[in-house]
Amino acid sequence: MSKLSVEAKVGVFVVIGVVLLCYMSMKVGKLNxxxxxxxxxxxLFDSATGLARDxxxxxxxxxIGRVQDISLRDGKALVVLRIKQAIKVKKDAKAVIRTRGIxxxxxxxxxxxxASAPDIMGGGRLTRTMPVTDMDTLLNVLGEVANDIKLLTxxxxxxxxxxxxxAAVRAIVxxxxxxxxxxxxxxxxxxxxxxxxxxxxxxFSDTLRSxxxxxxxxxxxxxxxxxxxxxxxxxxVADLEEITEKINTGQGSIGRLINDDSTxxxxxxxxxxxxxxxxxxxxxxxxxxxxxxxxxTIDSLxxxxxxLDEITTKINSxxxxxxxxxxxxxTVESLxxxxTQLNNYxxxxxxxxxxxxxxxxxxxxxxxxxSYLSLRIQPREDKYYLLQIIDDPEGKESVTDTYRDxxxxxxxxxxxxxxxxxxxxSAQVAKRYYNLxxxxxxxxxxxGFGFDYYFLDDKLLMSLEAFDFSLxxxxxxKAKIDYTPFSHLYLTTGYDNFVNEESRSFFIGGGINFSDxxxxxxxxxxxxxx
Amino acid sequence: MLRFFEYVGKPFxxxxxxxxxxxxxxxxxxxxMVRPPYRIHEIFKQMEFVGVNSLPVVIITGAFxxxxxxxxxxxxxxxFGGESLVGATVALSMTRELGPAITALMVTGRVxxxxxxxxxxxxxTEQIDALYTMSVNPVQYLIMPRVIASIMMLPVLTIVSxxxxxxxxxxxxxxxxxxxxxxFVARIIEFVALSDIVNGxxxxxxxxxxxxxxxxxxxxxxxGGAAGVGRATTQSVVISSVSILISxxxxxxxxx
Numbered sequence: 001m002s003k004l005s006v007e008a009k010v011g012v013f014v015v016i017g018v019v020l021l022c023y024m025s026m027k028v029g030k031l032n033x034x035x036x037x038x039x040x041x042x043x044l045f046d047s048a049t050g051l052a053r054d055x056x057x058x059x060x061x062x063x064i065g066r067v068q069d070i071s072l073r074d075g076k077a078l079v080v081l082r083i084k085q086a087i088k089v090k091k092d093a094k095a096v097i098r099t100r101g102i103x104x105x106x107x108x109x110x111x112x113x114x115a116s117a118p119d120i121m122g123g124g125r126l127t128r129t130m131p132v133t134d135m136d137t138l139l140n141v142l143g144e145v146a147n148d149i150k151l152l153t154x155x156x157x158x159x160x161x162x163x164x165x166x167a168a169v170r171a172i173v174x175x176x177x178x179x180x181x182x183x184x185x186x187x188x189x190x191x192x193x194x195x196x197x198x199x200x201x202x203x204f205s206d207t208l209r210s211x212x213x214x215x216x217x218x219x220x221x222x223x224x225x226x227x228x229x230x231x232x233x234x235x236x237v238a239d240l241e242e243i244t245e246k247i248n249t250g251q252g253s254i255g256r257l258i259n260d261d262s263t264x265x266x267x268x269x270x271x272x273x274x275x276x277x278x279x280x281x282x283x284x285x286x287x288x289x290x291x292x293x294x295x296x297t298i299d300s301l302x303x304x305x306x307x308l309d310e311i312t313t314k315i316n317s318x319x320x321x322x323x324x325x326x327x328x329x330x331t332v333e334s335l336x337x338x339x340t341q342l343n344n345y346x347x348x349x350x351x352x353x354x355x356x357x358x359x360x361x362x363x364x365x366x367x368x369x370x371s372y373l374s375l376r377i378q379p380r381e382d383k384y385y386l387l388q389i390i391d392d393p394e395g396k397e398s399v400t401d402t403y404r405d406x407x408x409x410x411x412x413x414x415x416x417x418x419x420x421x422x423x424x425x426s427a428q429v430a431k432r433y434y435n436l437x438x439x440x441x442x443x444x445x446x447x448g449f450g451f452d453y454y455f456l457d458d459k460l461l462m463s464l465e466a467f468d469f470s471l472x473x474x475x476x477x478k479a480k481i482d483y484t485p486f487s488h489l490y491l492t493t494g495y496d497n498f499v500n501e502e503s504r505s506f507f508i509g510g511g512i513n514f515s516d517x518x519x520x521x522x523x524x525x526x527x528x529x530x
Numbered sequence: 531m532l533r534f535f536e537y538v539g540k541p542f543x544x545x546x547x548x549x550x551x552x553x554x555x556x557x558x559x560x561x562x563m564v565r566p567p568y569r570i571h572e573i574f575k576q577m578e579f580v581g582v583n584s585l586p587v588v589i590i591t592g593a594f595x596x597x598x599x600x601x602x603x604x605x606x607x608x609x610f611g612g613e614s615l616v617g618a619t620v621a622l623s624m625t626r627e628l629g630p631a632i633t634a635l636m637v638t639g640r641v642x643x644x645x646x647x648x649x650x651x652x653x654x655t656e657q658i659d660a661l662y663t664m665s666v667n668p669v670q671y672l673i674m675p676r677v678i679a680s681i682m683m684l685p686v687l688t689i690v691s692x693x694x695x696x697x698x699x700x701x702x703x704x705x706x707x708x709x710x711x712x713x714f715v716a717r718i719i720e721f722v723a724l725s726d727i728v729n730g731x732x733x734x735x736x737x738x739x740x741x742x743x744x745x746x747x748x749x750x751x752x753x754g755g756a757a758g759v760g761r762a763t764t765q766s767v768v769i770s771s772v773s774i775l776i777s778x779x780x781x782x783x784x785x786x
Contacts, residue, residue, distance in 0.1 A: 010577040013585065017686030020693045021727070028722045364564060435724065455728050498570075506564050 026434050037381050038065060038084045039122030043095045043108075045129055048077035050106040051097060057081050059089075059110045067108060081108060090117040094128040353378045357513040359492060365505030368393030372511075374426075382433070388426035390444055394503065395420040399470075443467035444476075459484050463494075474499040480507075488514050552747050555669070559677050559743075562670040572675040580641050580676075580742075581683030587636050588687045589694050595628050596620055596695030600702040604709075613707075617714035618721040620699030625726045626786065629692040631778055634684060634737035638770045642745035645676055646766035649749025650759040658750075673746040677739065684738030685731040692730065729785045736781060737774050744770040 004012075045051075048070055057065040065083035072078070083089060090113030098109045110126075120126065159165055187194070212219070357374040371391045378384035395418040402413045428450075430439030440449035448467020454460070461482040468476040480494025493508045603619045649672055652658050661668045696718070703709045748766035752758045 006571070006574045006578045009582045010574055013577075013582045013683075014686055017689050021689045021731075024689070024693065024727055025724050028719055028724055028727070365566075456725070504568070 022436060026436075038082045038087075040068060040080050040082050041089065041120055041122070042125040043079045043081060043129060044073065044125070044127075045077045045079055045095075045097060048079055048097065050099075051077075051079065051108070052106075055105075055107050057083065057108045057110060059087070059112065064110065079108070088119045089126070090114065091120050091124070091126075092117045092128060093120070093126060094130060095126050096130045351380055354516050355513060356516045357511060359490075359509060359511030361492065361494075361496070361507040361509035363393065363496060363505045363507045365503065366393050369509075370394075370507070383429070383431050386426065386428040386430060386439065386441075390424040390426065392424055392444065393420075394418075396422045396424055396445065446476075448476075476500070482511075484513075488512055551751075552743055555673070555747050555750070556739075556743055558669050559674050562667065562674045563678065565670070569671065569675060572671065573678050576675045576679035577683055579644075580637065580679045580738075581686055584637050584640055584683075584687055585690065587640060588633050588691050591632055591636050592624075592629065592691035592694040593698040595632055595691075596624055596698030597702045599623055599628070599695070600699040600707070604703065604707050613709050614713045614717055616703045616707075616709055617696075617699065618717040620703070621696050621718040621722045622726060624695035624699070625692045625722060625730045627730075627778075627782070629688050629695060630684075630730045630734040630737060631774070633688045633691045634734060634741060634774050635771055637680070637684065637687065637738075638741045638745075638767055638774065641680070642741040642770045643763045643767050645742060645745035646749040646752075646763045647759055649673075649746055650752035650762040653750060653752045654755055654758060668750075673750070676746055677742045680738035680742035681735050682738075684734040688731055688734035689727075692727065732785070733778065733781050736777060740773050740777060741770040744773065 051067060051070060053067055053070065055067045056063045057067060064087040065081055067079060068082040069080040070077060071080075079095075081095075089110060092113035094111040094113070096109045096111060097106055099106055113128075160169060355374075355376040355378065357372070357376060359372045359374075361370045361372075362368075363370055370393055372388055373390075374386060374388045376384050376386050398417050398419065400415045400417070402415070404411050404413060424445040426441070426443050426445075428439045428441035428443065430437050430452075432438075432452075435454045437452040437454070438449070439452070442448075443450065443465060444467060446468040448465060448469070450463060450465035450467075453462045455462070461484075463478075463480050463482070465478045465480075466475050476497050477499050478494065478496045479498065480492055480496075482490050482492045484490040489510065489512055491508075491510045494506070496505050496507055498504045599620045600616055603616050604613060607613050607615055607619075649658075652672070658668045658672075661671060700711075700714060704711045704714055745766045748762040748769070752762040754761070
């Protein structure tokens, strides 16, 4: 074996370990799904015996989600299921708690609904469930059934048991045989009569059918008319009853008219006044009089009605915008698709997240604070874009090589300039596979890439970054661990630039990280490719 | 009368004193970790010694642990027709318990003893005093690299042991005992969660801290010539093994 340096041996060993860890965690790391991916639907079960969180939800034996939460609501079990985004569940689908294997593990089975029913939305509720058939109730029912059967057989054996019973059964059987024989004989004797009878019956039913066929319409009409008339009669009678009753008790105008003398007087007066008004109208006095007397008014009223008629005709025949809206299916369909697309877009907005982050790292070597301000735009759970502004106490190095021709010999001048009051920028794309995220792009104003490994429900994050590659020196490598004990606040520690002897430094620090809805709305109003 | 109480009390005082000294050693080790010079090469040398050179031992013990586990659980599960659960049992036992514990015990025997012997010899031959005179802090030069290397290498060894153990269990279960291979793997994936693996690794890092700290402490406090070195070595192995198993219980109770 060739001579390997100590560092190389350790490096190979660590790489083997990390590869094994990644392999194993990818194999078993199916739990990431439970938190935010997919959409939640609710189911109300009478009992959720044996069901637990993170139990699978299956459809036709294929896992489509997990049980997210179980709680009590009005004496029933409210189970929240988280279903994968790509899977659609119909509104009339049925949820059942099933048992798997001899150990009795429970899972939720979704039985597909009808194809025409609408899809259920996130937060919706499945109303159709089936009661749980647990082993206990099943055994109880089976026990009852067995008891009943036993009772029956006891009675039977009491009745039929013994010589007496046997003789009785024998007598019954021989009687039966006699009856059947008699029946046989009588049928043989009257076979011609019976045939004739059947022929007659057949003829009769034929006639009936032809009558029915010929007058089918009439019959139907008669029946419906009769039904309608009897319905109207009923309501008429009811109305009449009500009216007479009201009249009798003196309610309503007629009732009072009949029962009250003063009404008659009023009526007389009113009639006299009316007569007077009619006279003035016929003489063309007042507005109404003019309206009736002048032909022009009537004409304009007529034209108004005519245009109204025209408009409604147009609408009916599908002319004009309103007409097309009302009459054409196409319009409605395109409206529907638009709404669906809008819905999809809104759903996507839901998974869209933006995070703001400030972190400070105290570098022991330069005894100064390095600050990062980041914006993380995360359109989907498994990918994000990271923009950073960095204030680095180490400053920003810029290298210029100038070649100068002095007396025929080319002289190279190597100049390294460090500017201290310059901000650095990072812009990276990142993709996450289970617990491992890979990112790359611009790191601290130079090209680079990084790996993140998440532990303990993303509370612990180990990162390795490599950037600032150049030919004449080592790249800038940085290893760090972030720990988030509470939401929003985290602590960090690590070893910065550890392959460069002169500038390597441990650091400790912390940061604050929060999801920002305001920035999110800003970004979702700009169309982004998903 | 007072003599009697002194006789009873003395071991306890010594125990608490020793515990306090170990904690003080830990504190000074941590404080020397962040102070330059960092002695990266020393750390790598210890990593090679603790990690790379322990690999054969860990692979062999891990493989046979997984294999024997498969045989034993097979006979248990066969009694009620649950042979398909052998894989999950082996995988869960390896990742949660046996991988970290057996690796830590093997490394204690191989490395913890060597640490105690090496530092002990340096103590009795006054090499440590020589370090002081050269103004090299022995905690930083000798102990800090060993502790860091053990904390970092134990999880790596454990993940190898976990994997090899499961492969060994697979070999015995599928090849020799004719359990269906698809079911074997499917049950492992179904029952083992990521937290099982990660918590096992956290435990193993704590074991690494314990075994290196105890080995170094015993070596550092050695007195009495060659016999003293032998005594320190034995004591360090015994104390490390016992504390690993005791802390294993409490860590498991807290984490799982």
